[in-house]
Amino acid sequence: MSISSYPMADTATMLRRNLRHALRYPGLSLGALGMPVIMMLLFGLIFGDTFAAGLGGGNGFDYLDFLTPGILLMSIASGTMSPAVGAAMDMSEGIVARFRTMAIFRPAVLTGHVLGNVLLTIVSLALVIGFAVLIGFRPNASAGEWILAAGLMIAVTVSLTWFAIALGLTSKTPEGASNIVLPISLLLPFLSNTFIPLESMPSGIRWFAEYQPFTAIIDTLRHLLLGAPMDSGTGWLALAWCLAIALVGYFWAQKSYNKGTAA
Amino acid sequence: MNSSSLAIDVAGLRKSYGDKLVLDGIDLKVAEGTIFSLLGPNGAGKTTAVQILSTLITADAGEIRVAGHDLHRDPEAVRAAIGVTGQFSAVDGLLTGEENLVMMADLHHLGRREARRRAAELLERFDLVEAGKKLAMTYSGGMKRRLDLAMTLVGNPRIIFLDEPTTGLDPRSRHSMWQLVRELVAGGVTVLLTTQYLEEADELADRIAVLDHGQLVAQGTPAELKRLAPGGHIRLRFTAPDQFAAAAQVLPSASRDDESLVLQVPNDGSVQSLRAVLARIDDARIEVDELTVHTPDLDDVFFAVTGQPATNHTDEKVTSR
């Protein structure tokens, strides 16, 4: 495979295309941005007290502090749906056939989807954090810890988005893509310590939750933002998960994209 | 033909989907700066051939050179030399016409100002200036087709593939599309176009290859192909049996169909020979119900080489009552 000499320019062109699409359907983007905020307010204000009481509130346990990092991860995960569907939709349309007959940087089309989603997710995370602080979230992170936390969240976004796109491309239709991505965008966050600590889960689910990637990532985020205690290896585990998911997602997605065309 | 002046050189191209053989050993040679037409009915394999030659899908076997590059070894070099307008719309419906063109210019790295200039020029040339600010998904079929071709031209490709460029266009749009193709070739571009319309291939192509069920059943210039077909004739239809019999007598060379009262008189289609036939009919005061002049065209070729009539075509050139 020969390499185009304009990887940056081509990727930027594809990013512009995807951002334009997002602006053309503001309803869709607003939905993607609004959902996590609603989850934040719903769990934080309405169910929060009940959960907190059940989880031994009183002895210094602040449910909102516990919840917010989980909701952040959830926003990232639910945000991967739209690039996955977008990429699958692209593949069924003529314009991508055109791109594939042009001498452009091959990974650009999908990378454009990923970068577009990273930008959208950053806005969504900022909104969630804003509303969380409004209703009482009190992180005690230093500037350095904020930067690390932001870096981790972006890394998670990049890796999950690649993975979701790879899954989405296994399906021939946008509807199929949305079904196949649903488990990671919705189910995984629930089957982790997003809403309740591991100790309070039934043993089967707990075993799964303990070893799935989200848990390590949320733990690291809680540690960075709130100084929650954490095993020293957990941060590295979180990074390793991101890297592994990103690599598998990237190569799998590119392989699907190039399938059948001249190398 | 010297191989260095070939824009497209294909030998033994094969492709199957599962156990369905779609292209069964195709050889094509397209000289630079010419229009080559791949003519065939639905399912003949035209789109598959274009998709392979434009690097979109891979062949199972065959030697393919496009713009002098081995397609298998260096597809990127081929991509840099070609432009493709596929059978189905390849515009981004969520972008405006102008944005589509600017996106193409960006992908050819023309630079900002040049991109805008080029987009404006193409919108003008393809009569899309007013529509340029509207989303492409709101365009009519003909407008989409024009935008599609305009997008293909942004990078000034040397070789252009057009898969059924006029299918679904009204007669006026079709003629302007033909005009555009001719202009492109006048500028030195090589065009490979597919069509189901014999008239279109006849009108545009320097060379025609007839594709049927994945095989090339004939290849040559329009004139060469027409020589494959049986000659032209005048067809005379009568309502009265006595008139029919009388005409058969004054036109002994005619072949007669007694049931439908039709005479076919061999004829080269020239005004002189037509006048001669009419004079004989007039002299005998014979009443003809309908007269049709039939010159051999690609329909006859198609029929002669595939054994099937071509689709969507009437062969009446002149009809009088």
Ligand SMILES: Nc1ncnc2c1ncn2[C@@H]1O[C@H](COP(=O)(O)OP(=O)(O)OP(=O)(O)O)[C@@H](O)[C@H]1O
């Ligand atoms: N992706 C595919 N999978 C399976 N069969 C295919 C595929 N693409 C094409 N075919 C088959 O290959 C044959 C040739 O198809 P192709 O699209 O090349 O024909 P065509 O000449 O372009 O026809 P049309 O005039 O209808 O566009 C058809 O029988 C079609 O069913």
Ligand SMILES: [Mg+2]
């Ligand atoms: Mg076709």
